[in-house]
Amino acid sequence: DVKVTQSSRYLVKRTGEKVFLECVQDMDHENMFWYRQDPGLGLRLIYFSYDVKMKEKGDIPEGYSVSREKKERFSLILESASTNQTSMYLCAVHTKTYEQYFGPGTRLTVT
Amino acid sequence: GNSVTQMEGPVTLSEEAFLTINCTYTATGYPSLFWYVQYPGEGLQLLLKATKADDKGSNKGFEATYRKETTSFHLEKGSVQVSDSAVYFCALSERAGGTSYGKLTFGQGTILTVHP
Numbered sequence: 001d002v003k004v005t006q007s008s009r010y011l012v013k014r015t016g017e018k019v020f021l022e023c024v025q026d027m028d029h030e031n032m033f034w035y036r037q038d039p040g041l042g043l044r045l046i047y048f049s050y051d052v053k054m055k056e057k058g059d060i061p062e063g064y065s066v067s068r069e070k071k072e073r074f075s076l077i078l079e080s081a082s083t084n085q086t087s088m089y090l091c092a093v094h095t096k097t098y099e100q101y102f103g104p105g106t107r108l109t110v111t
Numbered sequence: 112g113n114s115v116t117q118m119e120g121p122v123t124l125s126e127e128a129f130l131t132i133n134c135t136y137t138a139t140g141y142p143s144l145f146w147y148v149q150y151p152g153e154g155l156q157l158l159l160k161a162t163k164a165d166d167k168g169s170n171k172g173f174e175a176t177y178r179k180e181t182t183s184f185h186l187e188k189g190s191v192q193v194s195d196s197a198v199y200f201c202a203l204s205e206r207a208g209g210t211s212y213g214k215l216t217f218g219q220g221t222i223l224t225v226h227p
Contacts, residue, residue: 004154031213042200042217043155058214090154094213098143098162098204102154 002027002093004103012109019078021106023091031094032074034058034066036087037105043090049074081110113138117201117218124225130188132221134175134201137182142203144168144177144184145215149198158186158199191225198222 007022023032031050035043035058045058049068063085067075078085088107092100118133136142143162147155159168164179173188184201201218 033214040219042219043215044217045214048214092155092215098213099145099157099160100204100213100215101157102147104154 002029002095002101004091004093004101006089006091006103006106008106009104010107010109012111013078013081014111015082017078017081017110019081019108019110021076021078021089021091021108023074023076023103025072025093027093028071029093029095030071032068033092033094033100034064034074034076035090035092036060037090038087046076081108083110086110113142113203113205113216115201115203115216115218117199117221119221121222121224124191124223126193126225126227127190128225130186130191130195130223132186132199132201132223134184134186134218135182136184136201136203138203138205138216140205142205144175145202145204146173146175146184146186147200147202147217149200149220151197155200191223193225193227196223196225 003026005024033048034046037043044060047066049055065077090105091103114137145160146158148158149155159170161168161177167176175186198220200220202215204215
């Protein structure tokens with residue numbers, strides 16, 4: 001199974017700060033995803049990437065951007081953090097057996 | 112578009128009780144179906160999957176059958192344990208390839224609490 005790690009488990013940032021969330025896989029799967037999880041809303045797709053430097057918007061991309069310079073690493077960027085971006089952020093990797101493996105999540109609080 | 116609807120929670124059961132969490136879906140084409148589980152403070156783990164109609168996924172005593180005629184994928188377990196307390200998510204994925212890339216569409220999650 002692929003192992004997915006995320007740079008921080010908990011993060012506290014101030015409104016207006018630029019925030020970087022990193023996700024790393026230990027294999028070379030092509031498709032990687034960023035979701036946010038909010039109570040009662042399930043998981044919603046922010047962005048995904050299907051190869052190095054290739055990306056597509058998900059369902060809620062506003063206020064976010066992403067970067068994929070190397071195959072194993074997929075970064076989520078909050079250009080100017082706002083309080084409504086306080087959430088749990090989950091990274092996932094899609095495998096050729098049609099399964100997604102998730103990282104442990106980063107709980108971000110914006111004050 | 113695709114959508115997944117789960118029964119609303121929370122669900123509270125006594126140990127050894129029978130569990131059913133309902134899940135229905137709307138999708139174009141022939142999706143794969145999944146159940147994920149999230150234990151407190153952790154990320155999501157794949158619990159089981161089914162990739163075509165009438166397939167039964169099973170793992171750790173949990174089962175779900177892909178019912179195309181009723182567009183359902185209900186999760187069941189015959190005898191729950193306290194350690195099964197978690198949030199359960201039903202999800203679907205179009206096949207990777209084309210423009211789908213294996214994106215998952217999730218239900219809203221069902222909180223399960225099992226008491227001794």
